[in-house]
Structure formats: structure tokens, C-alpha cells
Amino acid sequence: IAPRLSRDCDGYEAALKQMSEAEPEVLEQISRRAAQLANRGRIKPGSEVRVVENGQLTRAMVRTAPTDADGEYEVSLWTQVSTVNQQAEEGFNTTRPRIRTRPRVQIYASDKQRQQLSQQCLKAVASRHALTGATDATPPSPPPTSQEFLMLLYADASRTIPQLRALATVVTQRATGVRATVAPLKGQVRACVKTQDKYSGDYSRLTDLARMTFECSRLSQLLQVLEVLTTAADFEILFIKDRLMGAFDSSQTGGYRDMLINLRSHRTGHVCEVQLTLSPLLKIKTSGGHAAYSFARMFLLFEEEINHYEGGLNAKVLRRISCGMLRSIECRFDDELAPLFDGLIEALSSPSCVLSSIELKGCNWPKGRTVGELLAPLTRAGTRMRKISLGDMANVCGELPADFFEACTLLTYLEIDRFPKLGGTIPKTIGKLWAVREIQMWGNNLEGSIPAEISGCVALETLGLSTNRLSGPVPEGIWKSMPNLSSLSLFQSTDELYISREGAEALKTRNQFKKLKLPSIRDA
Numbered sequence: 269i270a271p272r273l274s275r276d277c278d279g280y281e282a283a284l285k286q287m288s289e290a291e292p293e294v295l296e297q298i299s300r301r302a303a304q305l306a307n308r309g310r311i312k313p314g315s316e317v318r319v320v321e322n323g324q325l326t327r328a329m330v331r332t333a334p335t336d337a338d339g340e341y342e343v344s345l346w347t348q349v350s351t352v353n354q355q356a357e358e359g360f361n362t363t364r365p366r367i368r369t370r371p372r373v374q375i376y377a378s379d380k381q382r383q384q385l386s387q388q389c390l391k392a393v394a395s396r397h398a399l400t401g402a403t404d405a406t407p408p409s410p411p412p413t414s415q416e417f418l419m420l421l422y423a424d425a426s427r428t429i430p431q432l433r434a435l436a437t438v439v440t441q442r443a444t445g446v447r448a449t450v451a452p453l454k455g456q457v458r459a460c461v462k463t464q465d466k467y468s469g470d471y472s473r474l475t476d477l478a479r480m481t482f483e484c485s486r487l488s489q490l491l492q493v494l495e496v497l498t499t500a501a502d503f504e505i506l507f508i509k510d511r512l513m514g515a516f517d518s519s520q521t522g523g524y525r526d527m528l529i530n531l532r533s534h535r536t537g538h539v540c541e542v543q544l545t546l547s548p549l550l551k552i553k554t555s556g557g558h559a560a561y562s563f564a565r566m567f568l569l570f571e572e573e574i575n576h577y578e579g580g581l582n583a584k585v586l587r588r589i590s591c592g593m594l595r596s597i598e599c600r601f602d603d604e605l606a607p608l609f610d611g612l613i614e615a616l617s618s619p620s621c622v623l624s625s626i627e628l629k630g631c632n633w634p635k636g637r638t639v640g641e642l643l644a645p646l647t648r649a650g651t652r653m654r655k656i657s658l659g660d661m662a663n664v665c666g667e668l669p670a671d672f673f674e675a676c677t678l679l680t681y682l683e684i685d686r687f688p689k690l691g692g693t694i695p696k697t698i699g700k701l702w703a704v705r706e707i708q709m710w711g712n713n714l715e716g717s718i719p720a721e722i723s724g725c726v727a728l729e730t731l732g733l734s735t736n737r738l739s740g741p742v743p744e745g746i747w748k749s750m751p752n753l754s755s756l757s758l759f760q761s762t763d764e765l766y767i768s769r770e771g772a773e774a775l776k777t778r779n780q781f782k783k784l785k786l787p788s789i790r791d792a
Contacts, residue, residue: 269560269564270564272560273522273523273622274620275620277519279523280525287487294488295512299512301494306377306508307375308373310333311375313330313333315378317378318375319376321727325515327346329360330342330375331367342369343367343370344367347362349364366729380475383539384537385424385537393407394407412473413470413471417472418459422456428535428536429453431502431533434502435500438500442496445485448481449480451480454477459474475539476540481543483545483546484545507530508528508530509528511524511528512526519622519624521561524561526543526549575595580604581599581602581608582608583608589616591620592620595625596626601631602630602631609633623652624654624655625654625655628657630661631661632661637665638667641666646676647675650677651677654678655681656676656684657681659687662687664687665689665690667690668714673697680703683706683707684709685711690714693717694718694722696721697721698722699721702725705727711734713737716739717738718740718758719743722745723744726749726750729754730753738758739765744768747775753781755782755783756785
């Protein structure tokens with residue numbers, strides 16, 4: 269299953285890339301339009317939402333709301349804080365909160381609308397209630413956890429199906445070449461299982477009993493369908509889940525991408541689901557991709573307990589890396605790294621490997637093997653990599669390869685520290701890491717200057733380069749191009765690395781620094 273999922277993920281990505289290259293900027297137009305349509309209405313402080321941070325959808329909590337519609341919200345990102353000799357923290361309100369401001373159109377609400385029974389269903393409930401001889405004039409509405417509520421919901425869904433068929437006709441007439449399919453009502457067994465698994469038995473959260481699909485062969489067709497839906501007379505758009513946007517993590521859907529829209533019927537009040545799909549991606553899904561995804565979901569392969577490993581390396585772990593079961597590993601003070609080093613490189617080089625996070629700390633790195641040997645397969649993984657943490661291994665040698673930084677542009681955390689035999693310079697390509705929030709490369713034997721290209725790391729919050737053999741001036745991009753920088757450590761054992769007095773003053777006057785260790789200061 270895992271190798272099939274890995275191949276499908278690559279296939280989905282390649283297909284979408286080809287479509288995007290055929291129609292430049294249309295995919296971005298789709299996501300912008302979807303955000304305009306869905307991200308409306310006031311959000312209360314304390315609500316959990318999603319925002320795009322460093323190219324990824326990230327959990328956040330609204331702290332304050334603006335007084336006017338055009339104002340910006342203040343949100344706090346979900347943060348994990350781990351500091352030596354201090355208790356680890358995680359949440360929205362840690363001692364090191366990450367506060368951001370966003371306009372409403374850039375804030376994605378987490379909750380969908382819930383179903384409400386139509387007046388026709390409520391009248392049926394009242395009529396049946398009257399037949400029982402009850403004296404109260406207004407009978408209670410059936411609770412959303414009851415089977416009665418589910419059956420009435422099915423009645424509303426059935427009355428909405430003709431409207432969906434009429435909508436399909438309108439869309440296909442105005443969007444040439446689009447194929448529309450109105451599906452039968454969702455099966456009752458599947459509806460019950462889904463409600464128990466996902467919604468704790470609350471049937472009001474079921475919004476896909478009535479559903480339809482628009483299949484588009486081009487991105488421009490999908491954008492056209494989206495525009496037609498905005499003018500549909502019998503429906504209103506309530507919620508859009510844009511799984512086509514680059515910030516969406518498709519690993520939880522087996523790599524598959526589409527757009528899910530919740531529409532509410534003006535006649536019945538019923539909420540239904542409309543899926544906008546792309547033919548090249550759908551072809552992969554229907555040729556066995558969905559079956560592999562269904563099995564993976566059944567066997568919980570998307571759950572962290574399954575795809576994350578923490579402990580020592582062994583042959584079984586290497587097989588799980590090689591076949592694509594593991595997405596992240598953490599190995600600390602492991603004596604088995606040296607004898608299994610070649611096996612680890614082979615597993616990371618497997619076409620089915622989907623690892624995006626690796627941590628090796630205090631392990632017995634084999635003598636004479638370079639850091640480039642480990643980074644080579646991670647370089648081939650490219651933008652899949654999110655976290656690389658290597659530290660405290662005395663035998664690590666070699667130099668940092670320039671192509672690694674050029675390929676892994678979506679890294680958010682990079683740690684390569686406490687390697688006294690790691691020499692060479694910091695490659696200029698480090699500036700390609702536009703999404704990285706933390707870089708730790710202290711305690712090595714790096715020499716030369718800090719490249720001016722590091723100013724490209726615009727999202728950087730923590731930078732540690734102390735205790736190397738760096739020299740020359742600190743580039744001004746560190747204080748001019750990194751607005752979120754709150755921890756900076758550049759201290760060296762010699763005075764060969766220096767910062768201008770202007771730069772030192774600019775950094776010292778910031779109130780956001782929790783740690784600031786500068787090299788020697790010189791006049792410009």
C-alpha cells in the first residue's frame with residue numbers, strides 16, 4: 269500500500285504541475301477566488317482557524333478582531349517550544365508565542381456549517397407529535413444524534429437532488445467541456461460510520477448526503493465552474509475547502525487534490541457537497557489510487573502513531589522507511605547508526621521513501637563518512653523535506669553541499685551543529701530557504717564569510733552560527749530582511765567575524781530578541 273501511495277503522490281504532483289505550466293497563474297487565480305468567496309464574515313476571538321505561514325496552512329487562534337470589516341485580525345500560531353533545562357511547551361499561548369496579523373480573506377475557518385431540518389420536516393414532526401395526543405403546542409425538534417434526525421435529513425437531501433441536477437445543466441451549458449455527475453444519496457451505513465468516527469454521533473455535521481461532481485480537463489474550466497456557482501440562483505456558498513492550493517498538505521489525502529464546496533439550498537435549507545475535480549488527477553485516483561488511499565486510512569497509515577518513529581535504528585525501521593510507511597524518524601544516542609549507515613542511505617534513496625523529517629542526535633556516526641552522503645538522498649527528496657536535525661556526532665566530516673539548499677526550499681527547521689570536523693563554507697544557496705524558521709549550525713568548523721544571500725531566509729526566527737571560524741562582516745540582510753528574527757547567536761572565538769555599529773544598534777533596539785549574541789563591533 270505504502271509504495272503505491274508514494275507513486276500516486278508523485279503522479280498527482282506531476283499532473284498538477286503540468287496543468288499549471290500549461291495555463292500559468294490560473295491555479296493561483298483559483299485559490300484567490302476561493303478565498304474571496306469563502307473567507308467572509310466575522311470571526312470571534314478564541315476561534316481556531318488556519319492561516320498560511322511559510323507556504324503551509326498552519327493552525328492558529330484568533331486573539332483580537334478588528335472593529336471594521338477592512339481591518340486585520342491578530343492571530344497566534346500553534347507553537348512548540350523546547351529549551352534546554354526548561355519544560356517543553358506547545359499551544360497557542362506559549363512563552364514564545366508567534367503572533368501574526370492577517371486580513372479576513374487570508375483566514376480560513378475550521379468549522380463547516382451544520383445541517384438544520386427544513387420547515388417541511390419540522391411540520392411532519394409536529395403532525396406525528398399531534399397524533400400521539402400530546403398537549404404541548406410546539407413539539408421538540410429531534411436531537412441531531414438521533415436516528416429520527418438522520419431519516420429526516422435524508423428526506424431533505426432527497427428533495428435537494430432535483431435542484432442539483434438543474435444546477436448541473438446550468439453549469440455544463442456555461443462551462444463548455446465540463447462533465448457533471450449527480451451521485452446517489454450517500455449510503456446509510458457509510459453515513460452512520462462516518463458520523464460515529466468523525467463527528468461523535470452528531471448527524472447535523474453530515475454535509476455530503478446529497479453530492480455532485482464537476483470534472484474539468486483544464487484549470488481554466490474549474491475557475492469557470494467556480495464563477496458559475498457564485499451566481500447559482502437556488503444555492504449559496506457556505507464553505508470551501510481548497511485542496512488545490514499549494515499550502516494544503518496533501519499527504520493526508522494520499523496526494524490527491526480537489527476542491528470541496530458546501531452549498532445550501534434556498535428551497536430546502538439542506539447543505540450539500542460539490543466536488544470540483546481535475547481529469548488527470550481523477551484518472552490516477554480511479555485507476556487504483558483511491559483503493560490504496562482507502563486501505564491506508566483503514567490501517568491508520570496517516571496517523572502519527574504509525575508514520576512517526578522514535579527510537580534506535582534496526583532493519584525493520586529501515587524497511588518502513590524504504591517502503592514509505594514512515595514520514596518522520598527521531599534517533600538519539602543510537603549505537604546502531606554506524607553498522608546500519610549504508611542501509612539507511614539505501615532506504616532514504618528508495619523511490620517509495622516519503623520521509624519529510626529526520627533527527628539524528630548523539631549517534632555513533634561511522635568514521636570517514638561525510639555529511640554529504642546523508643544529505644544526498646534528502647536533496648533528491650527536495651521540497652518534501654520539512655525538518656532536518658543532525659547534531660552532536662564527532663565523526664561527521666566533509667562540507668555542506670550547495671545543491672542541498674537549492675533543492676530543499678520548503679525546509680522549516682535545519683540543524684547541523686556540534687560537528688568539529690565539518691568544514692568548508694556556508695553555501696550561497698542557503699538563501700533559497702525562504703520558508704525556514706530556524707537554522708542551527710553552531711559548534712562546527714565552518715570558515716569564510718556569512719553569505720549575503722542569507723537575506724533570502726525572510727521567515728527566519730532563530731539563527732545560530734556561533735563557535736565556528738567565520739570571518740568578515742555580518743551581512744546587513746540579517747537586520748534588514750528578517751523581521752521575525754528573535755534569537756541570534758553569532759559569537760566566535762576570534763574577532764575575525766564582525767558586525768557594523770549600525771547593524772549592532774539596529775538589532776539591539778529591537779524589543780523582540782530573547783537571545784542576542786553578537787561578534788565584535790566595528791565602525792563601518
